[in-house]
Amino acid sequence: MSSKTLMTFLQNGISELKRNGLYNEIDPLEGPNGPIIMIRGVKRINLSSNNYLGLATDDRLIAAAVKATEKYGAGSGAVRTINGTFDLHVRLEEKLAEFKHTEAAIAYQSGFNCNMAAISAVMDQHDAILSDELNHASIIDGCRLSRAKIIRYRHSDIEDLRAKAEEATRSGGYGKIMVITDGVFSMDGDIAKLPEIQEIAEIFDLITYVDDAHGSGVLGDGAGTVKHFGLSDRIDFQMGTLSKAIGVAGGYVAGRRDLIDWLKVRSRPFLFSTSLPPAAIGACIEAIGILKRSTELQDRLWANGDYLKQGLIKLGYNVGASETPITPCIIGDEVLTQMFSKRLMEEGVYAKAIVFPTVPKGTGRIRNMPTAAHTTDMLNEALAAYERVGCEMSLI
Numbered sequence: 001m002s003s004k005t006l007m008t009f010l011q012n013g014i015s016e017l018k019r020n021g022l023y024n025e026i027d028p029l030e031g032p033n034g035p036i037i038m039i040r041g042v043k044r045i046n047l048s049s050n051n052y053l054g055l056a057t058d059d060r061l062i063a064a065a066v067k068a069t070e071k072y073g074a075g076s077g078a079v080r081t082i083n084g085t086f087d088l089h090v091r092l093e094e095k096l097a098e099f100k101h102t103e104a105a106i107a108y109q110s111g112f113n114c115n116m117a118a119i120s121a122v123m124d125q126h127d128a129i130l131s132d133e134l135n136h137a138s139i140i141d142g143c144r145l146s147r148a149k150i151i152r153y154r155h156s157d158i159e160d161l162r163a164k165a166e167e168a169t170r171s172g173g174y175g176k177i178m179v180i181t182d183g184v185f186s187m188d189g190d191i192a193k194l195p196e197i198q199e200i201a202e203i204f205d206l207i208t209y210v211d212d213a214h215g216s217g218v219l220g221d222g223a224g225t226v227k228h229f230g231l232s233d234r235i236d237f238q239m240g241t242l243s244k245a246i247g248v249a250g251g252y253v254a255g256r257r258d259l260i261d262w263l264k265v266r267s268r269p270f271l272f273s274t275s276l277p278p279a280a281i282g283a284c285i286e287a288i289g290i291l292k293r294s295t296e297l298q299d300r301l302w303a304n305g306d307y308l309k310q311g312l313i314k315l316g317y318n319v320g321a322s323e324t325p326i327t328p329c330i331i332g333d334e335v336l337t338q339m340f341s342k343r344l345m346e347e348g349v350y351a352k353a354i355v356f357p358t359v360p361k362g363t364g365r366i367r368n369m370p371t372a373a374h375t376t377d378m379l380n381e382a383l384a385a386y387e388r389v390g391c392e393m394s395l396i
């Protein structure tokens with residue numbers, strides 16, 4: 001029999017989440033995660049995936065995954081440091097370093113465990129981390145795991161960062177101090193002020209860490225936010241994911257060779273968790289090649305992002321501070337946001353509600369993620385649904 005304490009905890013917790021519109025229902029897809037998805041037998045326009053460039057369903061990636069599987073098998077069989085490193089892993093890391101304009105790179109099984117791994121491999125209880133208040137959950141967890149003192153600064157507030165960096169340095173109580181930020185903020189689509197952050201880092205000798213999960217493949221000719229600002233040889237950690245624009249799965253850090261050498265001997269998911277499977281690596285290598293050869297997909301992504309954003313603004317929606325294709329429609333109230341998303345779904349548009357704790361309370365939103373694979377007709381159809389539902393619910 002289950003513990004009574006556990007049952008009470010679970011049942012009360014779930015009821016409360018449901019009452020407050022915070023319980024996330026999962027809708028399984030019955031096919032690929034492209035611009036049109038199938039849910040419960042019905043096709044819907046998809047505005048909720050991170051598959052920015054449409055590569056998750058690209059035939060070239062699928063062929064590369066099959067070829068790698070045929071040569072190396074379905075799984076890698078071990079952690080990287082035992083015998084789970086194929087020459088394919090090494091090639092991926094070389095390609096990532098080249099792509100990010102750094103000396104070296106290390107690949108992990110996901111972006112989430114990459115942040116957990118890399119932050120805690122370098123920072124410890126004697127250190128401090130200056131962290132943007134809107135940083136991703138995996139950064140927050142990585143910081144917590146390191147046991148360093150976490151000092152949050154106001155979102156993209158350079159003066160607040162400067163004051164806190166000065167205070168942390170002046171106290172003299174810390175060994176190392178790191179500043180850590182998303183490159184592109186995933187819930188608002190705004191870009192971190194990296195040149196200003198780098199300037200502060202140089203004054204106070206801060207270690208710099210940029211999580212570019214949403215900037216890679218999107219900004220800086222595809223190489224990301226750091227390249228966009230011309231800082232490739234200045235930022236210490238260029239972290240990224242292989243799960244969004246690259247279209248597959250995995251995470252990485254690109255940086256100086258000695259940093260990568262250190263992560264290879266000190267980051268726990270590299271040492272203790274089975275490495276990326278061949279199919280994923282083969283597909284990632286193919287995707288990086290496609291990005292390096294042309295910016296065609298990136299250009300299409302931006303054109304689609306601008307088209308949708310202008311359409312939503314014209315309808316009267318609040319798209320917040322978005323500067324990239326990530327386009328939120330900020331609704332506010334959590335229950336209303338969930339209802340709005342549900343009505344859009346009934347109208348053939350899959351645009352998921354994002355509510356607390358993913359975003360602060362009272363800032364519930366629909367986060368629209370147009371991709372390079374959407375057609376203008378699809379975007380027009382989505383905008384028409386936004387108009388119908390917005391009018392019906394008196395939101396516009």
Ligand code: PMP
Nearest residue numbers: 110111112136138186213241243
């Ligand atoms: N960092 C950021 C900013 C993210 O948005 C995400 C994914 N939502 C991650 C890290 C984690 O990446 P992954 O999904 O590859 O684990």
